[in-house]
Amino acid sequence: MLKPISxxxxxxxxxxxALADGMDYAPRQYYPQRFxxxxxxxxxxxxxxxxxxxxxxxxxxxxxxTPACYGWVAGERITxxxxxxxxxxxxxxxYNLNRRNTCEVWCGGGVWQWWW
Numbered sequence: 001m002l003k004p005i006s007x008x009x010x011x012x013x014x015x016x017x018a019l020a021d022g023m024d025y026a027p028r029q030y031y032p033q034r035f036x037x038x039x040x041x042x043x044x045x046x047x048x049x050x051x052x053x054x055x056x057x058x059x060x061x062x063x064x065x066t067p068a069c070y071g072w073v074a075g076e077r078i079t080x081x082x083x084x085x086x087x088x089x090x091x092x093x094x095y096n097l098n099r100r101n102t103c104e105v106w107c108g109g110g111v112w113q114w115w116w
Contacts, residue, residue, distance in 0.1 A: 052070070058085045079094070
């Protein structure tokens with residue numbers, strides 16, 4: 001009986017210096033860190049051949065359906081109005097922020113895949 005009591009007293013004596021610094025211990029509360037990213041800026045990556053209406057946007061191929069986008073060049077900012085950025089659609093509609101006009105395009109490579 002004396003052994004357990006003396007072991008407990010020894011443990012209290014060993015832990016006392018750790019609690020003697022006067023710092024209050026408060027468990028760390030979880031605050032999730034939030035990352036705020038800027039809005040995405042999509043651009044026309046490649047137009048080949050130039051002024052042809054064959055685009056690569058977000059790594060996906062698009063072909064002009066209307067003549068409104070034959071003058072579009074690489075590097076112009078665009079937004080998607082209808083369709084899919086990854087060409088998982090039949091038809092997409094893009095708005096060119098530089099030229100302020102819209103363009104309908106066919107999604108996917110189509111007949112001009114041999115150009116790439």
